[in-house]
Amino acid sequence: MRSFSYLIIFLFFSCQLKAQTNLIDPAIKTPKAVLDNFMDQRFGMFIHWGPVTLRGTEIGWSRGINVPADDYDNLYKEFNPVLFNADEWVKTAKDAGMKYLTITAKHHDGFLLWPSAVSDYNIMNSPYKVDVVGLLAAACKKYDIRFCIYFTVLDWHDPNYPFHKPGQKNIDAKADMKKFVLTMKSEIQELVNNYHPYMLWFDGNWESPWKNEYGIDIYTYIKKLDPKVIINNRIGANSEHTKLGPEILGDYATPEQKIGALNMNDPWETCMTICNQWAWKPNDSLKSLKECIQTLAKTAGGNGNLLFNVGPMPDGRIEKRQATRLKEMGNWLKLYGESIYKTKGGPFKPNEIYAATRKGNKLYIHVFDKKSNELILPALHAVLVRKAFLLNGGAINYQQAAGVITLQLPAQLPDQNDxxxxxELNTNAESIPVIS
Structure with missing residues (x-):
C-alpha cells in the first residue's frame, strides 16, 4: 500500500514538472504596463491581402481547395497592385478612429509581403516589387498608428511543413519540422529587426505537427529580439483561442468572428470581418453601420479590443464602401470616443439593449435599442449616481432606489446606432465588482 502511495506521489510531481516545462519563463513575459497600453487602444485594423485576391477566394484556405495549388502558388507572378498606397490605407484606419494596424505579412499560403533573404516566394519576385510591410510600417509611424504584424505558424507551401493543404491528414514523410522552425525564426528575425512591430499576431497553431515546445522556443526567441513586443495566444499548440491560462502560451486571448465574454482579468481582442470573407471577395456583403458600432461598443463593454478586418482589392485599393463604413465609425468615435478609449468594461454584461464602459468616476451606458421610455439597470450597492446626462447632450432624469438605477430616456435618442x-458616481466606477 505504501509503495502504491509513493507511486501516486511520484506521478503527481512528474506531471507537475511536465506541466511546468510548458510554461514561459515569467521573467521574459510581456510587461503588464505594455499590455495595459495595448488594451487602452480598443480599436485596430486587420488587413488580409495577397496574390489570392486575383481569384477572390479566401486567403490561404482556398489553396488546393477552391483554387488548384499550382494555380494558387503562381498567382504572385501576376500580382501587380499598382494602386496600393500605404498612406491611404493607414489614413483610412486613422479616420476610422483605429489606434493600431495588423497586416498579414505571411498567411498560410506562405507568400511574404516583404523582401526576404529567407524565401524567394515574396513580393519582390512579383511584378510589383515593393516592400508592402516596410511602407505600411513607415505610414503607421507618420500617422501615429501602432504597427503590428500577422505571421502564420503553419505554411502549406513550405515543403518542410508536414501538411500542404487544409484538412490534410497524411503527414509528408519528407517534411522536417526542425528546419521549418529555423525558417520561421529567420523570417521573424527579419520582421522584428527591420520593422519593429508593436505586436505579433500568430495564427495556424491548431494542426498536429505544431507542438507546444515549438511555441515556447519561438516566444523565447522573439523576446530576445525585442522584450516588449506583444504576442497573442496562438503561438502554442492549442485551438482554444478564447482563453488564457497556465497551459496556453501568449499575452492575450483572441476570440474570432464573435464578441468575447466579459472578462476583467485576462486581456482579449475580438477579430472580426467588416464583410464575410477575410480576403477580398467580389460583392461580399458588408456589415451595417449599426452592427459595426454596436460590435465595437459591446467589445469594449466586455473589456476587450476589436481588431476589425478589411480585405483590399487586387489593384491595392481598399473598397470605397468599406472605407466609407469605417469613416462612419470614425465620425461616431469623434463624438463618443471618450466612452471607448482607455476605458474598462462592465460592470454589466453587454446585451442587445445596452453595454457599459467605465473610466474614473464615470459609467458610460451605451444604449442600442429603446424598448420603452425607461432603461432599468441592475442594482449597484453602496454606489450613488450624482448626475446623469447624454454624452454631448443634456441632462437625463433618473431615480435610484435600493441601488437599482432607472433612467428616463428621451423621446428620441440622439444616435440610432448607439x-x-x-x-457620474460618488466613487471610482472602475472598482465596482462585475454584476453577475
Missing amino acids: SVIVL
Whole structure:
C-alpha cells in the first residue's frame, strides 16, 4: 500500500514538472504596463491581402481547395497592385478612429509581403516589387498608428511543413519540422529587426505537427529580439483561442468572428470581418453601420479590443464602401470616443439593449435599442449616481432606489446606432465588482 502511495506521489510531481516545462519563463513575459497600453487602444485594423485576391477566394484556405495549388502558388507572378498606397490605407484606419494596424505579412499560403533573404516566394519576385510591410510600417509611424504584424505558424507551401493543404491528414514523410522552425525564426528575425512591430499576431497553431515546445522556443526567441513586443495566444499548440491560462502560451486571448465574454482579468481582442470573407471577395456583403458600432461598443463593454478586418482589392485599393463604413465609425468615435478609449468594461454584461464602459468616476451606458421610455439597470450597492446626462447632450432624469438605477430616456435618442448616457458616481466606477 505504501509503495502504491509513493507511486501516486511520484506521478503527481512528474506531471507537475511536465506541466511546468510548458510554461514561459515569467521573467521574459510581456510587461503588464505594455499590455495595459495595448488594451487602452480598443480599436485596430486587420488587413488580409495577397496574390489570392486575383481569384477572390479566401486567403490561404482556398489553396488546393477552391483554387488548384499550382494555380494558387503562381498567382504572385501576376500580382501587380499598382494602386496600393500605404498612406491611404493607414489614413483610412486613422479616420476610422483605429489606434493600431495588423497586416498579414505571411498567411498560410506562405507568400511574404516583404523582401526576404529567407524565401524567394515574396513580393519582390512579383511584378510589383515593393516592400508592402516596410511602407505600411513607415505610414503607421507618420500617422501615429501602432504597427503590428500577422505571421502564420503553419505554411502549406513550405515543403518542410508536414501538411500542404487544409484538412490534410497524411503527414509528408519528407517534411522536417526542425528546419521549418529555423525558417520561421529567420523570417521573424527579419520582421522584428527591420520593422519593429508593436505586436505579433500568430495564427495556424491548431494542426498536429505544431507542438507546444515549438511555441515556447519561438516566444523565447522573439523576446530576445525585442522584450516588449506583444504576442497573442496562438503561438502554442492549442485551438482554444478564447482563453488564457497556465497551459496556453501568449499575452492575450483572441476570440474570432464573435464578441468575447466579459472578462476583467485576462486581456482579449475580438477579430472580426467588416464583410464575410477575410480576403477580398467580389460583392461580399458588408456589415451595417449599426452592427459595426454596436460590435465595437459591446467589445469594449466586455473589456476587450476589436481588431476589425478589411480585405483590399487586387489593384491595392481598399473598397470605397468599406472605407466609407469605417469613416462612419470614425465620425461616431469623434463624438463618443471618450466612452471607448482607455476605458474598462462592465460592470454589466453587454446585451442587445445596452453595454457599459467605465473610466474614473464615470459609467458610460451605451444604449442600442429603446424598448420603452425607461432603461432599468441592475442594482449597484453602496454606489450613488450624482448626475446623469447624454454624452454631448443634456441632462437625463433618473431615480435610484435600493441601488437599482432607472433612467428616463428621451423621446428620441440622439444616435440610432448607439447613444451614450454618462452616469457620474460618488466613487471610482472602475472598482465596482462585475454584476453577475
